[in-house]
Every structure is written in structure tokens, then in C-alpha cells.
Amino acid sequence: MMKDYIKTEQVISHPLPETEELFTQNLLSNEIKGVETNFYIIKKQKEHTFKPLNRRARVLIILSNSAVVYSKNYSYRLKEKAVLVPLDNSAVTIESTIHNVELIEVLTDLTSDDLEKMNFTNQGKFFFRYFSEGVTYREKIKSSKTVNRTFLPVNVIPRMVLGSVQTEGPDQVKAHRHPMLEQLFWGLPGNHCLVKADEQEKHFGEKTLLHIPHGSEHSIKVETGKHMHYLWLDFFQDLESVSYIDDAHLPDKD
Ligand SMILES: [Fe+2]
Numbered sequence: 001m002m003k004d005y006i007k008t009e010q011v012i013s014h015p016l017p018e019t020e021e022l023f024t025q026n027l028l029s030n031e032i033k034g035v036e037t038n039f040y041i042i043k044k045q046k047e048h049t050f051k052p053l054n055r056r057a058r059v060l061i062i063l064s065n066s067a068v069v070y071s072k073n074y075s076y077r078l079k080e081k082a083v084l085v086p087l088d089n090s091a092v093t094i095e096s097t098i099h100n101v102e103l104i105e106v107l108t109d110l111t112s113d114d115l116e117k118m119n120f121t122n123q124g125k126f127f128f129r130y131f132s133e134g135v136t137y138r139e140k141i142k143s144s145k146t147v148n149r150t151f152l153p154v155n156v157i158p159r160m161v162l163g164s165v166q167t168e169g170p171d172q173v174k175a176h177r178h179p180m181l182e183q184l185f186w187g188l189p190g191n192h193c194l195v196k197a198d199e200q201e202k203h204f205g206e207k208t209l210l211h212i213p214h215g216s217e218h219s220i221k222v223e224t225g226k227h228m229h230y231l232w233l234d235f236f237q238d239l240e241s242v243s244y245i246d247d248a249h250l251p252d253k254d
Pocket of ligand 1: 178218
């Protein structure tokens with residue numbers, strides 16, 4: 001067993017120098033083929049423009065409660081944490097207001113089949129969902145007190161789905177495997193749990209990106225008095241296997 005079987009990378013947390021307007025950190029570089037993950041801090045009252053992409057999709061996970069988003073024809077003033085996906089190849093600008101904006105950019109390669117599935121005709125539009133608007137679901141491997149939410153549903157970006165899991169210890173996510181997808185976790189504020197994959201167990205905290213080893217049997221434990229709150233990002237190998245989501249994620253009773 002490799003010493004670092006479960007790969008993690010935490011954001012460097014020292015304060016930004018006065019002269020810097022932007023902080024970026026590429027996380028777990030080249031860990032998953034066709035997936036790039038970058039952490040950004042946009043200093044207060046500054047902005048950053050994300051340039052158009054070629055054959056790649058961009059997901060922006062805004063981790064701060066206020067920001068302004070501009071694309072070609074639209075602008076939104078965000079009032080809480082949100083997931084944004086530009087649905088075309090125009091540039092997107094994020095402007096911070098009175099506080100720094102922290103965000104995660106996820107870039108995924110698109111195949112010819114993906115590009116055919118995506119609708120790039122809506123110039124300047126984007127998919128947008130606040131964390132609080134995420135649709136809740138149940139899962140057999142999770143306790144009834146766990147709150148699961150989907151932020152990026154199936155079919156916005158082909159082969160990528162994203163959501164969150166939240167619970168209080170003692171609790172667990174039971175051991176499971178999903179060899180048809182690659183999975184990343186991002187630790188949200190206060191997250192403190194133990195991720196086990198095959199023989200390795202590793203602490204998983206906040207501001208950390210974690211890669212579930214591909215095909216491994218994995219489970220998560222959260223101890224009494226501890227909080228578990230993370231984003232999960234699923235990257236499927238093909239369009240057919242995305243049906244796993246409908247099989248595993250059961251609608252909430254209420
Ligand atoms: Fe999993």
C-alpha cells in the first residue's frame with residue numbers, strides 16, 4: 001500500500017500580500033485525466049475574467065456569500081454560495097464586492113459526443129444554482145439524518161454531477177465502490193471527518209481537495225462532536241454510466 005494512497009491537497013492559507021489582487025492555486029495537478037481544479041481568491045473590489053475555452057467545460061463554485069457575475073448579456077448579484085456554469089464559450093467575469101471572493105474553478109475536457117450533447121446556442125447564458133436551492137436526496141449508504149444536495153444535476157455538463165453532503169457525528173457513509181466514475185471531494189468550512197479507501201484512512205478537513213482512489217472501496221466516518229460537510233464532484237467515464245446517479249440518489253420522502 002502506497003503511503004499516500006488517498007491524495008489530498010489543502011489550500012495555502014497565509015494572508016495575501018497587499019499588492020496582490022488575485023491568488024490562484026492549482027489543486028491535485030494531473031490527478032484525474034481531463035479534469036483541472038483551481039482555487040481562486042479575488043481580493044475585495046477587484047475582478048477576474050475567465051477566458052473562453054476550447055473543447056472544455058467550466059464550472060465555477062462560488063464559496064463566498066457575495067459576488068457579481070457578468071457574461072456577455074447577463075449579470076447577477078450573488079447573495080450566497082452558488083454553482084455557475086457558462087453555457088457557451090464567452091468570457092465570464094467575477095467581481096468581488098466588500099469582501100474577498102473565494103471560488104473553485106473546475107475544467108473538464110469535452111469529447112465530440114459531449115459537445116454534441118451540450119447546447120452552445122444561448123450566447124451569454126449560464127446555469128446557476130445557490131447551495132440552499134440544491135435538491136435534497138437520500139442514499140442507502142447514508143444515515144437518515146444526513147442532508148444530501150445536488151447542485152449541478154445530470155445533463156448540464158455531460159458526464160459531470162456535483163453536490164454536497166452534511167451531517168453531525170457520530171455518523172458514517174457506508175463502504176461503497178463506483179468504478180464507472182472518478183470522485184473528488186472538497187472540504188467546506190468546519191469539515192472534519194475520516195475518509196477510508198481500501199486499507200488507508202486519512203483525515204479530511206476544510207479547504208482541501210481529496211481524490212477517492214479510482215475503483216477503491218471507500219467509506220467516511222465522522223466522530224461525536226465533529227461536523228462533516230463537503231462537496232462531491234463525480235466525473236463519469238461515458239454518457240451511459242451517468243444513469244448510476246438515478247439508481248443511487250433516491251428522491252426525498254417529503
Ligand atoms: Fe463515493
